[in-house]
Each structure stands twice: as C-alpha cells, then as structure tokens.
Amino acid sequence: MATPLIELRGLEKAYRLGDVDVPVLKGIDMEIHEGTLLALMGPSGGGKSTLMNILGFLDVSTGGQYLLDGRDVTTLSANARADLRNERIGFVFQNFNLLARTSALKNVLMPLEYAKHRKSAREERAWAESLLQRVGLGERMDYQPSQMSGGQQQRVAIARALVNRPKILFADEPTGNLDSKTSEEVLRMFQELNEQEGITIVLVTHSAEVGAFAKEAYHIKDGLIVGGTYTEK
C-alpha cells in the first residue's frame, strides 16, 4: 500500500493550565490517505478540534509523531509550518473568518499575498473569480461579508481555502452555523471537490448527518480514537 498522506503515531497534546498539564490527546494513531473524505466525529470536548489544528499545522503536539508524505514533521519551526499551511493546506472554519469590509473577491485573494511563487495580478484575479464562480458566487464577487448570508459567506471561505490549490482541506464544523438546507449544499460542494479534484478533506463534526457525507470516519472521545467506520461510497 502507498505511504499514507498523513500518519500519526501516538500523537499527544497536553495544555498547560497553571502548574498542571491537562492531557487532551492521549496517543492518537491514524492514517489519512490521499483522496479521502474523512470525518472526525465524537462528543464535545473530545479533542477533535485540537487534533485538526495539529494536523493543519496551526498547533504543535506535545508527544508522538506526525509524518506528512512519510516525512517527519513533528517539530517544525513556526516559519516552516506557515509555509506548509500556505502551500498544502486550506482551512474552512465554523465562523467563516472572513475579513470584514472586504469584498468576496479580495477575501479569496488574501492567501495569495503570502504565497512564495506569485502569479501576475491578472492571473490571480482570474483564478479567484473562477473559484467564486465554482462555489456559485459569480454574481456576488464585490459583496462584503455583511451583505451575504451565512451559506454564501461559507462558500467564499471555501473558495479562499482553494485559492492556493491545497492538497488537503480542513474544515472544523463548517456547517455548524448553517441551517440544514445550506449545510447540505456546502457538504455537497466538499463531496464534489473531493471527487472531481481529488482533494483530501478532513471534516470535524459531531453530527451523524454530516458524517454520512464522508467516506470514512474516526470517533474521538476523551482524547482517544474509540472507533472508526469505513464507509466505501
């Protein structure tokens, strides 16, 4: 079998509160293969977000090993992690996190400011516009976040996550603030991206309905993987 895109070996994370270490992740073993759509599920406080943040290089583990493409990336410098986030990873957050008073198009373009190899402004713009079209916002590129519905904002956020052509997309409760109809739209979009573009997607959710959209799922409780479902679709 090919090397997994991501492999975790006994990953641990503890937060330090005052003098005591509070363990949140207590030894996670996990393999994420390229092209999968994975759901991290489990009860609140189980450590899903914590795990996803470590997987996405937003946070660092306090134990265990993290291999990306077979390479050990457990202890990378802050700059190296920033570069990895920029080149390989896209994020979609529960609360959208768009820049206020900034048009949808500018929001989508923002990550490119930090890209190492930049294209011409025209090319970048054309690419961002095509992404917005793709998420169904071709008519609303000049809208600011305050002028858009939650679903529209989340679609802008997805376009933004895609602008760097990432290999992996991390989404933490991407539908948590959306009604069931828009949730489904957004989840279908993830499915499409996964199937058509082959982008690996990791979804964090505690809803079984959302989990049903995934190809496979890990259940996390109290910092440990307590089970997994492998649903070949």
Place this chain on the structure above:
Amino acid sequence: MFLLAQIGSAFVSLRRNVLRSLLTMLGIVIGVAVVITMMEIGAGASKSIQASISNMGTNVLMIWPWATKTAGISSGSGGAVTLTEEDCAAIRAECLAVEAVTPSLSRRGIQAIAGNRNWTPFTVYSGNEDYFTVQSWGTPDSGRYFTAREVRTAACVAVIGQTVKRELFPNEDPVGKDLRLNSVLFRVIGVLPIKGANMMGMDQDDTVIVPWTTMRNRLSRSGGSATGASGASSSSSTESDTSDVYPAVSASTYPEQDSVQAENYLLPVRFNNINQITASAKTAEQVPDAIEQITEVLRRRHGIQPGEEDDFVIRDMSEMLKTMTATSGLMTSLLLIVALLSLVVGGVGIMNIMLVSVTERTREIGLRMAVGARGSRILTQFLTESVLLCLLGGLVGIGVGRLASTIIANVLGWPVSVSLGAILISAGVSAAIGVVFGFYPAWRASRLNPIDALRHE
C-alpha cells in the same frame, strides 16, 4: 513590487477605519507642523541676522589701545593712548590684506541744529576719507563724502544720515545747507544712503559723520567725552556697537570739568593720538590675514619685544557673528526640542492606536497566519501601517506648517524662509516614529500563536 503591494494592503486596512486613522495622524500632523513652522521662523531669523551683519560689514576690524605695562604696573585698557595717526598710515601702506583704514572717534549727545529745527542724532561718527569705504556706506545718496584734504584741514563739513535729513531738512535738499553741531557751524556736503536698523535694532541712519580731525579739535571740548575715549571702561574692550547698546557709564577717576574749567584748561590732547582705528579687510576671508599683518605692523612700530603683550587689541565681526548665530541657533534648537517633544507625544498616540488595532484585529492576524503568513510578514504589515500613518501625517504636517509660516510671514511680518532641511528631517523623523512606536505593537502581533489568535473573541 512587494513593497508596493505591502503599502497597498496597509493603505486598505487604514482606510477601513478612516476616522481613527485621521485622529491618530493628528498628533504627528501637529508635531511636524510645529517643527516646520519653528524651523522656518528660525531660518528666517538667522537669515536676517546674516543679512544685517553683512550689511554692517563682515570684513570690518576694530583696533583699540590696550593695557600697557609701565614697569610692571598695568594701567588698564586704554590707560595710555598709544595709537597714532602714523600707525593708521602705516597700516594703510604695509598691510596688503587691508582695503581701507580710518581713525575712529564717535560721540553721543551732540545736538544738531539747522534753521529752527533741532535734533540729537544717536551718534556722531568721525573718520578720514576712507571711513565710508571701511563702513561700506557705498555711494552717497546725494552730494559727496569728505576728501583727504578736508580731513587734513579739519574742515567743518558733515555728511548726514537719512534720519537726520528727515528730522532737520524735511522738505529740502540738505546739501550745501548749514548745520550746527554743539554750536559749531558745519556745512552739509552729502547725504548717506539708507542702511536701516542694524541687528541690535539701532537706527544706523540716525547719524552725522564728520572728519575725525574736526571731531577731535572742535567737538571734543564740550559735553561728555568721546565714546572711544571713555578710556578705563572695560566695556570698551567689546565692539563700539555693543557699547552703544550698553553705554558705558564711565566712572571717571577725576571730577569732571565744568564749562569754566574746560575753557581755562585746554584738554591735554596729544595731537597725534587716536582712540580707535577701524580697518576693513579686502574680503571677509582675508580678515585673519589682515589681523596678522596689522598686529605685526603695530608691534614693530610700538617696539614690543617678542614675548611681550600687545598694547592694542583687534576685534573683528566674526566673534559677533558667532555670538549672534549661536544665539539664534540656540533659540531654534529650544523651539525644535519643544516641537520634537510634541512629535514624541504624537508617536505615543500612534503606539496606543496600533496596540488597540492589534488587539482588535487579533482574529484577522490569526486568519492571515492560518493561510500561511509568517510572523515576519505580520510584523512588516503592521510596521508598514504605522509608518504609512506617520508619513502621511508628516506630509500633511509639512503642508500645515508651511501654511502656518506663510500666514505668520504675512500677518506678523516676521522673516520666514523655507527650510528644505526641516522638511526632509520632518519626513525622516515621522517615518522613524512610525518604526519606533509601531514596532512594539507589530512585534506583539507577529508573536501571536495562530490558533489562539483565531479563537480570540
């Protein structure tokens, strides 16, 4: 390209909060405006000082007799009048760097009467035919200056200044008219051109100039003593112009003669001795040469052995120039310090706002980090914002300052001069303030942990 993009995005985020950006800039605007205004007023003042000094003649040298020691007893300044007319002639003949030289005597409180008008000119000066060259009076406004012959014969001729002309001959041409100075009858032969006030604010046109021989023979007898001859007063060691401002109240050692005594006892004037010689160097640059040459000539003529002190003192305008420039420089620096302080206050304002902005935009910072911004990029972004803010403030401040000094120039009539240096310095200082006071907030922003920043409420 990168820089441009950086400035562009800094501009965008400043524009997101226009009012706050403007208020933050205000501190810098005021500071820079004050700096510019102060510097322009300062530059104007020193320019006008320079102008009045060169109007006075930067190449003028004054020579006084100085303490002579007889058998080890110092007789004090002017204790023995050792300068003679022959010294004067020798300086003229031998000193190559000297353009012109004249004996100098001046008197105050001489009453001038013409017809039914009378006026007391501030000072009556005297000299030889070269006096006008030495004091750079240029060509006479009308009439002529006195000649060597008139000096030799102690002719009663006078050249009057514009103020005296206005007071005594308001509606007529004074040339050829009679003029009584302390009841001695003079004939006006010329009128001086306008010179205006000197840097002490003294009206240089309020004067009458007569041959020095005439002054000595005819005007020295009655009324106070000639200022140059006030002898023992130590203030005469400074230039005669300073002693004009602070008139030396010479405590005379002997009771003053009353008029009867004065009639009975002729002043024991040693005919050839003079109290002051004024010379002018050919150019301002040649002043040191002239001083050297005059010193050499006088030491030789006075038979002063090597190692012995001079029995005369030579002063030039450069000292006064230095003092005046230093004074105005000091004023400018003081004002500048005040202005710079206000700039610092403005800088603290910038820091305050940038800190607020960092806190307020923590989520944005977190997001930017999440999509791959390195800490250094966050740092430069916030630094660019604060520098841009300060530079914009500085530019507006320069405009406001220029406007203010133009208004001051027009309304108060103060001399003001555009100072390119001040403009460059202000721009530099405001950029520096942007860096210094923007650094801490920017550094704090760059040190944020992306995940904490994203979770920030």
